[in-house]
Amino acid sequence: MANQSANEQTLYIRDILDCMRDFLHHLLLPRESNNHKAKLLHHSSILFLILFLFLAKFFFTSVEEHRPDILGVSANISPEELLIYTNQKREEKGLAPLVLNPELAVAASRKANDMFTKDYWAHNSPDGATPWIFIKGAGYEYAYAGENLARGFSTSSDVITAWMNSPGHRDNMLSPNYKDIGFAIIPGKLTGDETVLVVEMFGSKYAADTKKEVSSVSDGLDTKPVGIASSGNQGQHTNPVSDTRPSPVISPIQLPLHSLVASVRIEPLVNSDSFLKKIASFILIVLLFIFVLDIIIIEKKKIVRIVSHHIDHVIFLFVIFITILMIGGGFVL
Amino acid sequence: MAYIKQKMHEHLWYYSSLLIVLTLGVIFIVFSNTNVKAQLSITVLVTFFYVLWGIIHHHLDHDLTAKIVIEYVLIGTLGMTIVYFLLG
Numbered sequence: 001m002a003n004q005s006a007n008e009q010t011l012y013i014r015d016i017l018d019c020m021r022d023f024l025h026h027l028l029l030p031r032e033s034n035n036h037k038a039k040l041l042h043h044s045s046i047l048f049l050i051l052f053l054f055l056a057k058f059f060f061t062s063v064e065e066h067r068p069d070i071l072g073v074s075a076n077i078s079p080e081e082l083l084i085y086t087n088q089k090r091e092e093k094g095l096a097p098l099v100l101n102p103e104l105a106v107a108a109s110r111k112a113n114d115m116f117t118k119d120y121w122a123h124n125s126p127d128g129a130t131p132w133i134f135i136k137g138a139g140y141e142y143a144y145a146g147e148n149l150a151r152g153f154s155t156s157s158d159v160i161t162a163w164m165n166s167p168g169h170r171d172n173m174l175s176p177n178y179k180d181i182g183f184a185i186i187p188g189k190l191t192g193d194e195t196v197l198v199v200e201m202f203g204s205k206y207a208a209d210t211k212k213e214v215s216s217v218s219d220g221l222d223t224k225p226v227g228i229a230s231s232g233n234q235g236q237h238t239n240p241v242s243d244t245r246p247s248p249v250i251s252p253i254q255l256p257l258h259s260l261v262a263s264v265r266i267e268p269l270v271n272s273d274s275f276l277k278k279i280a281s282f283i284l285i286v287l288l289f290i291f292v293l294d295i296i297i298i299e300k301k302k303i304v305r306i307v308s309h310h311i312d313h314v315i316f317l318f319v320i321f322i323t324i325l326m327i328g329g330g331f332v333l
Numbered sequence: 334m335a336y337i338k339q340k341m342h343e344h345l346w347y348y349s350s351l352l353i354v355l356t357l358g359v360i361f362i363v364f365s366n367t368n369v370k371a372q373l374s375i376t377v378l379v380t381f382f383y384v385l386w387g388i389i390h391h392h393l394d395h396d397l398t399a400k401i402v403i404e405y406v407l408i409g410t411l412g413m414t415i416v417y418f419l420l421g
Binding site for chain 1: 348351352355356358359362363366368369370372376379383387390391400403404405407408409410411412414415416417418419420
């Protein structure tokens with residue numbers, strides 16, 4: 001009796017496995033049951049996949065908005081780490097370390113907020129406000145000033161590495177002209193992308209020798225000092241010496257320093273960027289695999305069908321796959 | 334593989350132009366890396382080109398049917414949806 005029961009169980013399991021195998025073949029391989037085209041490539045299946053992606057997107061967006069602790073952008077960036085790493089790089093070059101300056105931190109914070117409010121990713125705002133306006137508006141009378149921007153990075157070391165790999169940003173970080181530094185690290189939605197924005201502002205204040213040195217290179221339009229540069233893809237920005245535009249940020253500093261240099265430590269249960277990328281990659285890899293299998297099997301069996309060219313779909317979906325691998329990540333400016 | 338090679342050879346102009354436009358699309362998307370709207374717009378344009386080119390290709394091959402048009406539109410929409418899924 002025991003043997004008979006065991007045999008029945010084995011047969012039952014075998015039946016289930018056969019059913020599953022049959023179903024998978026129906027889904028993935030061209031054969032008679034699916035009209036010689038894998039079920040997953042039928043119009044209804046592709047339409048279902050599109051609807052599934054839209055619904056999944058809606059669901060994940062809702063979770064991101066309401067429960068960012070579960071699904072969201074992951075970031076762990078602190079001004080302390082940024083300062084330490086920056087000064088490490090400077091020390092390696094025999095340069096004096098920079099000192100965290102509250103006025104530059106205010107300027108960086110205001111610049112970051114301005115970027116979020118006006119939704120731009122540039123050194124100059126759409127209404128023409130340069131970084132120097134923010135620095136002066138924060139009460140920092142500079143002899144030299146510079147700005148580095150970064151977004152979309154997860155850690156402080158990633159930010160520093162990206163800046164060091166970019167000649168313009170590296171020049172700012174390793175400039176002997178700067179003595180002070182200020183950071184703003186603010187999460188938010190920028191140009192349609194949920195991200196963490198890092199603004200780094202450099203500067204050195206008036207000194208008797210600097211004033212003398214700078215005034216010697218000014219063009220005589222003004223006796224004000226010449227601001228040197230912001231850096232990045234836009235190249236070097238020279239502060240016009242005759243700039244008389246009013247600063248948009250002229251209110252005195254009222255925020256405590258700790259609130260201006262706060263770290264951003266966001267560690268959701270699931271990092272939305274990598275999670276969504278994995279889902280999209282999985283779908284594309286499965287589809288590409290089925291299309292290639294379909295091409296091979298149909299050719300091998302010499303089955304005549306009136307369908308579109310599957311090679312076209314393979315090329316198109318492969319290009320989409322390459323695209324999703326290349327988009328995302330952090331950027332510097 | 335022989336089938337793919339034969340198809341590629343027969344339709345060299347078609348596949349090379351498709352590859353060029355799609356590659357340009359990827360380059361533009363990657364270069365507009367901080368502008369999601371631009372990236373989505375380029376994806377729409379590239380997909381539109383892909384669908385149109387597929388239809389023209391089948392028309393020239395005299396085997397264009399409504400079913401084939403629907404298939405190109407569906408695959409194109411799927412590609413766009415995947416990019417939107419990540420960027421939107």
